[in-house]
Amino acid sequence: MSAFKDIGFLTAEDGAVTVDWVVLTAAMVGLGLSVMGVVSTGVESQSEDISDYMTDSNLVKTYFGLRTVNGSFEDVFGLAATSWGHRGASTEGWTSLNGQQFEVVESGHGGVIAYDGDYFLDMDASPGNNSIVQTLEDTRPGEEYTLSFAALDRQGSNSVEVYWGGELVDTINAGRDWGTYEYTVRGDAGDGSNTIELRETGTSNNVGTYVDAISFGAD
Structure with a gap:
């Protein structure tokens, strides 16, 4: 009877969905972090370019607010x-x-x-x-x-x-x-x-x- 229980455990799919969701969630988190890394670099670069342009053109000069x-x-x-x-x-x-x-x-x-x-x-x-x-x-x-x-x-x-x-x-x-x-x-x-x-x-x-x-x- 014990052998049948072991075989049943090995062939059961009750926990498969949970495992799948864990793997899928991990993949989505990894993808999100990768996208953020790429986008943040571009946004930071663009922000610096805009700041440099405004400073160089003297349209607005800021000093302590x-x-x-x-x-x-x-x-x-x-x-x-x-x-x-x-x-x-x-x-x-x-x-x-x-x-x-x-x-x-x-x-x-x-x-x-x-x-x-x-x-x-x-x-x-x-x-x-x-x-x-x-x-x-x-x-x-x-x-x-x-x-x-x-x-x-x-x-x-x-x-x-x-x-x-x-x-x-x-x-x-x-x-x-x-x-x-x-x-x-x-x-x-x-x-x-x-x-x-x-x-x-x-x-x-x-x-x-x-x-x-x-x-x-x-x-």
Whole structure:
């Protein structure tokens, strides 16, 4: 009787389904892990490419949760093309306080090479001097930040007033070659608006101070 029980055990298929499911599940898990390995490598590579592009093009620069949008005026979407660059009533990240046009000049025009990227901004628009402003989000009260930009003045008759939070920080008279300007400011200083403002002054003759590479970051 014992021999028959042993033979019955060997020929029984009651546990076969369980064994099959274990093998199938293991195979599916292995396949899933293999697919994840391949996909994750591609996604990581693509993410790095996008990050590198945004950093190199200066469309957005991020510093500890802060960002300067379009600080080098590379985003010309929505602006009208001209023989010297692009122009329009507004440009990404910036607002004109006095309603002047944004005149974004292409690198090389008039023999001037952009300090950063392919474009720079002429602060003396047609028909007059421009005042541009951008609000920086997520600044911390009392924390020190560095505001910097590049500028040049081909005419030698222009100047730019630099404001942070509504308070005058400096008035610059740029030279005929690119120079850089850097300031330490504090979050919520002045009127607490956390705004960068550049205000063109001097002779209004359609060629003003050129500015480029405006950035803002934590010290």
